Amino acid sequence: MAKLAIDGGKKIFEVPAAIPAWPPVYPETAEKLKEIYLSHSWSFYGPQEVLFNEKFAQYTGAGHSIMMANGTVTLEMAMKAMGIGTGDEVIVPAHTWLATGKAVVYRGATPVVVDIEPDTLCMDPAEFEAAITPKTKAVIPVHLFGSIADMDRIMEIAKKHKLKVIEDCAHAHGGVWNGKHVGTIGDVGSFSFQQSKIMASGEGGVCLTNDDSLADILGRLSHIGYQRGAKQGQKGTPPPMGLICHNYRVTDFQAAILLSQLEHLKEDTLLRDQNAEYLRKRLNAIPGIRVQARGKHATVQSYYAFVVMVDHTHLKEGITRKEVLAALQAEGIGISEGWGQPMYRQNLWTVPENQYRIESNEVAETIVMKQIMMSSLTWLMISRSDLDKYCDAFEKVMEEYYRSEQ
Numbered sequence: 001m002a003k004l005a006i007d008g009g010k011k012i013f014e015v016p017a018a019i020p021a022w023p024p025v026y027p028e029t030a031e032k033l034k035e036i037y038l039s040h041s042w043s044f045y046g047p048q049e050v051l052f053n054e055k056f057a058q059y060t061g062a063g064h065s066i067m068m069a070n071g072t073v074t075l076e077m078a079m080k081a082m083g084i085g086t087g088d089e090v091i092v093p094a095h096t097w098l099a100t101g102k103a104v105v106y107r108g109a110t111p112v113v114v115d116i117e118p119d120t121l122c123m124d125p126a127e128f129e130a131a132i133t134p135k136t137k138a139v140i141p142v143h144l145f146g147s148i149a150d151m152d153r154i155m156e157i158a159k160k161h162k163l164k165v166i167e168d169c170a171h172a173h174g175g176v177w178n179g180k181h182v183g184t185i186g187d188v189g190s191f192s193f194q195q196s197k198i199m200a201s202g203e204g205g206v207c208l209t210n211d212d213s214l215a216d217i218l219g220r221l222s223h224i225g226y227q228r229g230a231k232q233g234q235k236g237t238p239p240p241m242g243l244i245c246h247n248y249r250v251t252d253f254q255a256a257i258l259l260s261q262l263e264h265l266k267e268d269t270l271l272r273d274q275n276a277e278y279l280r281k282r283l284n285a286i287p288g289i290r291v292q293a294r295g296k297h298a299t300v301q302s303y304y305a306f307v308v309m310v311d312h313t314h315l316k317e318g319i320t321r322k323e324v325l326a327a328l329q330a331e332g333i334g335i336s337e338g339w340g341q342p343m344y345r346q347n348l349w350t351v352p353e354n355q356y357r358i359e360s361n362e363v364a365e366t367i368v369m370k371q372i373m374m375s376s377l378t379w380l381m382i383s384r385s386d387l388d389k390y391c392d393a394f395e396k397v398m399e400e401y402y403r404s405e406q
């Protein structure tokens with residue numbers, strides 16, 4: 001048995017893996033940004049914003065694309081456009097970034113937390129259905145780390161109970177479910193372009209919808225009431241009385257960065273998908289290791305992170321996820337527990353207990369707290385030989401730490 005690097009043995013990545021810097025930068029984009037800067041025209045339905053909305057709608061097959069300041073206000077504005085507010089309930093998965101639940105709280109509505117599936121780690125449709133009450137107005141499935149929630153069942157249940165569906169696609173740009181781009185299956189698809197995301201412009205977000213009237217309201221909500229596409233000083237038709245609109249605009253700098261990334265999205269997504277499948281085959285064969293499952297009908301799986309679960313019940317005495325992570329890191333892998341906790345346990349979740357409800361969380365409590373480990377998407381962009389080393393490190397560590405007999 002090879003001595004682990006953490007115990008003074010030779011590390012697997014003696015030469016560090018060649019990880020690309022993230023987000024990517026392109027020289028032609030730097031030129032474009034300079035051109036925009038020198039144009040004196042930086043915001044307010046600028047040409048780049050208009051073009052990005054057009055191209056992103058085209059790429060995803062959505063009827064409309066509406067850029068906004070970030071992927072939290074996109075969720076919040078989607079609910080506002082649907083008339084969701086005080087007294088309403090919105091169902092969210094137990095494992096997600098806290099923005100998913102907080103956006104509901106911002107609306108004065110109650111987030112109702114339901115459990116995740118043990119394989120995809122996305123919302124469990126059966127738990128979603130079990131949590132519906134007469135107050136439920138909407139559901140927010142999250143395509144977590146790129147795996148796609150079971151949109152067939154979620155849409156079927158939502159239709160039966162007349163609920164709105166907002167897909168949280170903050171981790172899933174480029175993902176396709178049964179031939180349809182994520183974000184175009186529910187009523188609204190919400191994306192984040194924050195620094196670490198698959199498409200990143202520092203900050204930013206976008207809503208997709210096929211509904212013309214929702215698109216009109218979403219445009220107004222994010223542009224202080226102006227009609228979509230209107231120029232500053234030329235407001236177009238007024239918003240409906242009582243619709244309190246915000247300034248959640250983006251700049252043309254962000255749109256230009258995203259336009260260049262959109263040109264690479266397909267190719268890069270397919271590369272990461274292929275590399276993830278390569279890793280999956282080898283890693284799933286290691287006792288005690290399980291890779292997060294693809295969305296059940298994912299035509300293309302995008303990856304925000306590559307997630308692996310360790311069976312904590314079969315580790316040697318005194319070994320937990322923490323020790324496994326430390327050993328993998330010592331071998332040269334960039335890997336962490338991620339958020340480490342379900343949404344409602346994160347220390348930034350400051351929502352008082354009487355303002356949200358947990359309906360089910362058994363799977364999340366175990367898997368998120370004890371099993372999940374993840375590498376960033378850039379680990380899916382390394383060479384084949386580095387991918388092999390990634391698996392070698394897992395094999396080496398699990399050979400030492402896994403306990404086959406109970």
Ligand SMILES: Cc1ncc(COP(=O)(O)O)c(C=O)c1O
Binds near residue numbers: 071072097100194
């Ligand atoms: C699942 C999920 N939803 C929503 C958001 C919110 O996006 P933003 O940071 O752009 O507000 C994030 C951000 O990390 C996220 O991970």
